Amino acid sequence: MHGRREDGTDMKRPTMRTLTLTVFCLCAAGALADEEIDRTLDADAKGTVTISNTAGMIDVQGWSRNEVNVIGDIGRGVEELFFERNGDDITIQVKVSRGHHRGVSTDLEVRVPQGSSLKVSGVSADIEVKDVLGTQQLSSVSGDVVSEAAGADVEIETVSGDVELQGDDQEMVAELSSVSGDVEAQNLVGEVTANSVSGDVYLIESTFNRARIHTTSGEIVFHARLLDSGRLSVETINGDVDVVFEDDVSARFDIESFNGRIDNCFGPEPVRTSQYAPGTELKFTEGSGSGRVSIKTLNGDLQMCND
Amino acid sequence: MNEMNENEFDDKLMQAAAGLAKEVRPENDLWPGIEASITSSQGEGGWQWRGMFAQAAAVILLVGGSSGLTYLAVHEDRNPAVPVAPVGALEFRPVSGSFGSHYNLGPDFQDARDDLESKLQEELANLSPETRAEVDKNMTAIRNAIIEINKALAEEPDNVLLQDLLLSSYRKELALMTRVDGMASSVMRRNDI
Amino acid sequence: MEALLATGTAESAREVVPVKKQAVQDEMHWVAEARDGNVAAFEALYRMQVDRVYGLCLRMTGNASEAEDCVQDAFIQAWQKLDRFRGDSAFGTWLHRVAVNVVLGRMRKSRREQDRMRAVSEVTPDRETIGDTGGLQDLEDAVNELPSGARNVFVLNAVYGYSHNETGDMLGIAAGTSKAQLHRARRLLAQQLNRNDGAA
Numbered sequence: 028m029h030g031r032r033e034d035g036t037d038m039k040r041p042t043m044r045t046l047t048l049t050v051f052c053l054c055a056a057g058a059l060a061d062e063e064i065d066r067t068l069d070a071d072a073k074g075t076v077t078i079s080n081t082a083g084m085i086d087v088q089g090w091s092r093n094e095v096n097v098i099g100d101i102g103r104g105v106e107e108l109f110f111e112r113n114g115d116d117i118t119i120q121v122k123v124s125r126g127h128h129r130g131v132s133t134d135l136e137v138r139v140p141q142g143s144s145l146k147v148s149g150v151s152a153d154i155e156v157k158d159v160l161g162t163q164q165l166s167s168v169s170g171d172v173v174s175e176a177a178g179a180d181v182e183i184e185t186v187s188g189d190v191e192l193q194g195d196d197q198e199m200v201a202e203l204s205s206v207s208g209d210v211e212a213q214n215l216v217g218e219v220t221a222n223s224v225s226g227d228v229y230l231i232e233s234t235f236n237r238a239r240i241h242t243t244s245g246e247i248v249f250h251a252r253l254l255d256s257g258r259l260s261v262e263t264i265n266g267d268v269d270v271v272f273e274d275d276v277s278a279r280f281d282i283e284s285f286n287g288r289i290d291n292c293f294g295p296e297p298v299r300t301s302q303y304a305p306g307t308e309l310k311f312t313e314g315s316g317s318g319r320v321s322i323k324t325l326n327g328d329l330q331m332c333n334d
Numbered sequence: 335m336n337e338m339n340e341n342e343f344d345d346k347l348m349q350a351a352a353g354l355a356k357e358v359r360p361e362n363d364l365w366p367g368i369e370a371s372i373t374s375s376q377g378e379g380g381w382q383w384r385g386m387f388a389q390a391a392a393v394i395l396l397v398g399g400s401s402g403l404t405y406l407a408v409h410e411d412r413n414p415a416v417p418v419a420p421v422g423a424l425e426f427r428p429v430s431g432s433f434g435s436h437y438n439l440g441p442d443f444q445d446a447r448d449d450l451e452s453k454l455q456e457e458l459a460n461l462s463p464e465t466r467a468e469v470d471k472n473m474t475a476i477r478n479a480i481i482e483i484n485k486a487l488a489e490e491p492d493n494v495l496l497q498d499l500l501l502s503s504y505r506k507e508l509a510l511m512t513r514v515d516g517m518a519s520s521v522m523r524r525n526d527i
Numbered sequence: 528m529e530a531l532l533a534t535g536t537a538e539s540a541r542e543v544v545p546v547k548k549q550a551v552q553d554e555m556h557w558v559a560e561a562r563d564g565n566v567a568a569f570e571a572l573y574r575m576q577v578d579r580v581y582g583l584c585l586r587m588t589g590n591a592s593e594a595e596d597c598v599q600d601a602f603i604q605a606w607q608k609l610d611r612f613r614g615d616s617a618f619g620t621w622l623h624r625v626a627v628n629v630v631l632g633r634m635r636k637s638r639r640e641q642d643r644m645r646a647v648s649e650v651t652p653d654r655e656t657i658g659d660t661g662g663l664q665d666l667e668d669a670v671n672e673l674p675s676g677a678r679n680v681f682v683l684n685a686v687y688g689y690s691h692n693e694t695g696d697m698l699g700i701a702a703g704t705s706k707a708q709l710h711r712a713r714r715l716l717a718q719q720l721n722r723n724d725g726a727a
Contacts, residue, residue, distance in 0.1 A: 151462070168465055186513070187468045193701070206472045206510060213703045224472040224506065227676060229700075231707045243475050243506060246676060250707045262502055264479040267674060269711050283495045285486065290718065304490055325483065325499055330714065344713055347720075350666050351685035357578035358585055360595055365573055368602045373566060 062101040066110055070095045073142035073161060074115035081123055082151045083132040089141035089158035095119075096138040104131035144179075153188070171208070176201065176215065189226070194233065209245070227266070232273075235259070242266045247327075253278065256317040264325045272333040277314030282331070283307070284324040292332040447504075450511040457514055469514055476507045550575075554618055562609045573602055576619055580626050586682045587630045589671045597633070601626040623687070627679075627697045634675065669719040673712055680708035681716075 070076070072093050078085055083102070095117045099108055109120040121133045139145070144161035147154050149170050156163060156174040165172045166184040171191070174181060178197030183190045189208040192201060194215035203210045204222040211229040212219065218237040221228045227246040230238065236257040240247050244265040252273045253259050259278075261268055267287075282289060282297070289297040289307050300306030322329060458466045483500045490496065554575060560568030577598065584597035605612075605625050612621050670681060683694040684705065691709070695702040 168461070169468070184513070186465055189699075191701070206513070207468050211701065211704060213701055222506075224510065225475055229704050229707065231701075232703045241502065241506070243472070243479055243503070246674060248676075248704075248707055248711065250710070262499070264482075264499065264503065271707075271710070285493075285495060285499075300495075304493075305486075306493070306495065323495055323498060325479065325496075330711070332714070340717075343717060347666075347713060347716060348685055351670075351681070352688065354586075354666065354670075354686050356582050356687060358582040359578050360581045360598065361591065362595060364577065364595055364599050364602075365570060367599050368573065368606075369566065369570065371599075371603050372569070372606045 064097070064099045064101060064108055066108075067094050067096045068110065068112050068117060069093060070112065070117050070140055070143070071115040072140050073144070074117060074140070075144045075146065075161075076117045076119070076137070076139045077146040078119045078135065078137060079148045080121040080133055080135055080152045081131070081149065083121075083149075083153075084134040084136075085147055085149055085152050085154045086134075086136045087145060087147065087154075087156045087159065088136075088138055089143065089160065090138045091141060092138070093140050094138070095140070095143075098136045100134045102131045102133050105133055108133075196234075252276075253318055253320070255315070258318060259320045259322075261322040262324070263327045266324070266327045268322060268324060268327055268329040268331075270322070270329070270331045272331075274334070275314060276318065276320070276333060277316060278318030278320045279312050279316045280310060280320045280322075282309040282320070282322040282329065284327070284329060286326045287324045288328040290328070290330045447508060447511075450508065450515060454511050454514060461514075469510070473507070473510055476503055476510065479503045480507065555614070558609070558612065558614075558618055561606070562612075569602075569606060572618070576622055577602075579619055580622055583623055583626055583682065583687065584630060586670070586686060587627070587679055588633075593633070597626060597629050600629045604629065623689075624697050627683070630679075631698065665720060666716070669716050672719060673715055677708045677712035677715060680705050681712040684709055685712070 070093055076087075076095055078087065083100075095112075097108070097110055097119055099121075101108060101121075104124055106122045106124045109118065109122055111118050117139075119135070119137060121135070123131055139159065141158060141160050143159060145156060145159055145163045145165070147156070147163075147165045149167040151169045152167055153170040154165050154167050154172045154174075156165065158175070158177075160177045160179060162179045163174060163176075163181045163183075165174060165182070167188045168185065169187045170185070171188040172183050172185055173191040174183065174193070176192055176194045176197070176199055178195065178199050180200045180202075181192060182202045183192065184204050185208045186206045187208050188205065190203050190205050190210045190212075192203060192212040192215070194201075194213065196214050196216050198217040199215070200218045201212060201215055202220045203212060204220070205226045206223065207225045208223065209226040209229070210221045210223050212221065213230075213232045215230070215233040215235070217235065219230060219233070219235060220239045221230060222241045223245045224243045225245055226242070227248070228240050228242055229248045230240065231248065231250040233251040234254060235251060236254045238249070238251070238253070238258070239260045240249065240262070242263045245263070246266045247261060247263055247268045247270075249259070249261065249269070250271040250273060253276050255277050257278070259270075261270065280294060282291075283300070284307050286305055287307070289309050291297065291309060294309065294311045294313060297307045297309040300308050322331070458469060461469070480500065480503045483496055483503060487493065487496045487500065554572065557568040557571045557575075561572060580601055581594055581598050584594035584601070585591065588594050588597060601622065605622055608625070612618065670678060670686075673681060679698055680694055680700075683689045683697060684691060689697065691702040691705040695705040698705070700708075
């Protein structure tokens, strides 16, 4: 898919995965031209845009017009592209005909007013969001979700897709969760909850007053600043944990591992919880002790340092 | 004992890393295999498609295989090496003595869990085989964690760390079931006109 | 430890091979030919690059037979994607990108099939040694033991010299994450090597 929009920007090429699905469909059905659509609706400067697509790509970008523009490569088997305005809300939905849901892929490129709030959901669709200043709720089952935050709350959920959030160092609340995908975020400020079951979680170059990170077997890497009176809670069953506090940290530390090793480069040495049973713990106060750092693992090893 | 300070050590480490061999001769000559692949596909003309179909087929096979494995692990308790109990056996009976007053998960939790569990298998059927396999695999990981923690708790019922981790794992299990529930119904909604 | 690191510098002096202008021109010639479907030209490229691609695959997978599969897949994919090579990077670098994608793809598949075990050694029981001589073997072993995220970054950045931007690009992670992983790798390696020293 190549082309240029009115405003002169390039449209993106579909991902490899999208090509695979589209190709599969074309192959089975014989040569078929996909329908290309290009529709625009007037929109509220700070309204809500809700987009849903099963497979393909959902590419959303904020712009300065009070309009929502959808350019789509509609695959065969798609009954219609539903695109309607209802007051402040705009809905874009790829409706697939009954019995046609395998092998149908639609790539959507959507432009929305920058101030919009977004709700995007896909099944195997990859989602990418840029330049949107309102809140975002993004979810995909097996697609990857990549977004930029701009001082508004962001919630991202996937099952096997990866989650990537690029912050802009403005205060907000991020909730990022996956089942087997990785969760990666940087330049966040404020609060974050980041979970994966078997995927890894990376939180870096950020500043938090609240951070909660949970995995079952995924690795956890936290290289960030914890503010005074801030709270960091890390929990994992089997994942290894690497925590580096950028800048000074002032907190009460409550660290325990049942079978894992604890390796810290500040604070006292870890001690056995009991003489007769497994378990190592590390409890101490650093600085004024205003914050709280709690790290718990069953089998995962912990490395903790400060820069 | 290493007398260098941290920075010196680190510099030398990085130098040594840069000095590691970048080129390694493989034991076997791999060209024949490569040549066979690129020339056979060239001959057919539809080689690009072939490659993709082969990959797709491989994924389906793998997924089928791992779903089967998961099923074995979760639903059969005959395997002595991996003591994965069938879901029914993971009953939690809140006993104030062993878990202390903080961790009384209570009948509401148990009801919620049973409810979701009975829907779970139905709903999994609405999702793609790949997603189903992914969910199964991760559900098994969480349940294995629950079993491992319970075993450890049997030896040390008063261990607060274990109690905390057990609680979290139950919550994770519920969260995953809820997520699947949400997913399956939204998939259905999308496909139904 | 001193010996190990001292040897490292000496090894790197021997390692450097001057790149002849002629060789680069030849390579571009073969690429052009191969793009037109000339299999013999592609074989010439293979011969020129295989050791470097295998080296990367071997360090990333730690396993000779997986590395061989990785090399084969990488070259096959490279053949299929040759028209996408624009010449804005060296051909070897482009091949490395293809190889990294192959390794990551395989890792993703195997993660979905098996439970991830905590210890790296359990996942890859037959981690191969590269065969560097002298004190570098300890470093080799220690790199092999790193968790995969840290190891991938260490191999690409510290061994092969790709920048954090390039490394991030190849691995599909942010440059900042690459830096964090390198930091982590260095600390884990320092720990591992010091521990060996203490034991020795």
